Amino acid sequence: MRLFSALAVGALLVTAGLSGASPASATVPGKGTAGYCPDANGVTVVVDFQDLGGDTLIRCAPGPQANGVTAMQNAGLDLAGVGKYGLALICKIEGKPADQSCSGMPPENATWGFWTATDGGKWASSQVGVQGWQPPAGSFEGWSFAHDKAFQDYPPPRVAPVRKANAVPAADVATAESSSFPWGLVIGLVVLVVLVVAGVTVGLRRRRA
Known part of the structure; x- marks a missing residue:
């Protein structure tokens, strides 16, 4: 559940970065x-x-x-x-x-x-x-x-x-x-969450064993 939430947040951040990249002016294409x-x-x-x-x-x-x-x-x-x-x-x-x-x-x-x-x-x-x-x-x-x-x-x-x-x-x-959205930061956070979840899961399995 924690991993899913982290991925969802990351997806929202990525979407926000892409949605802000549209041009602001309506000038004539190909001129000037x-x-x-x-x-x-x-x-x-x-x-x-x-x-x-x-x-x-x-x-x-x-x-x-x-x-x-x-x-x-x-x-x-x-x-x-x-x-x-x-x-x-x-x-x-x-x-x-x-x-x-x-x-x-x-x-x-x-x-x-x-x-x-x-x-x-x-x-x-x-x-x-x-x-x-x-x-x-x-x-x-x-x-x-x-x-x-x-x-x-x-x-x-x-x-x-x-x-x-x-x-x-x-x-x-x-x-x-x-367009200079911090992709590296988002990806790094997602990877960190995955590692933490994986570590907790392994620890729980060893205790049970």
Whole structure:
């Protein structure tokens, strides 16, 4: 009975470790790469959902980019534009905000702010539209959701525009941590329980004998 209980606990722990390994983002498969661009040959796109919830996305759009929209698309982001303006005005990124209609202009107090920066510089609110901005190689493009704020108070992304070749976004860190489940510890505990039970059983048999 004790051995069965130990094995059951071990199975539950293993199941918990596997269930935590699912990816956190819904980016377009086969487009872009997760994390910062490793060098100046590409544009790093940062999406900070702010109070919409969810991890900040950091994606690389490899190679030259024609404008801000293509950078987002080549980074693998799922986009929705505004009515007749299409992707000239961004309504949703990765399906957020989920409850917002894209048939008309988003309200000023619940919209995406568009930011640009050079590597190692500071975020600046873009002075041109996303389709009119041609991102320089190695630069950063940022999107940050502004809720219940005036235009002058729109928050920039909370990730500094500094290229980090070995850094990964929080979503991928969570996935990596969940995949590093301590299998050796669980197996060691199960083996220990088996040895203890076997030792007790042998001892009881010798007494009876």
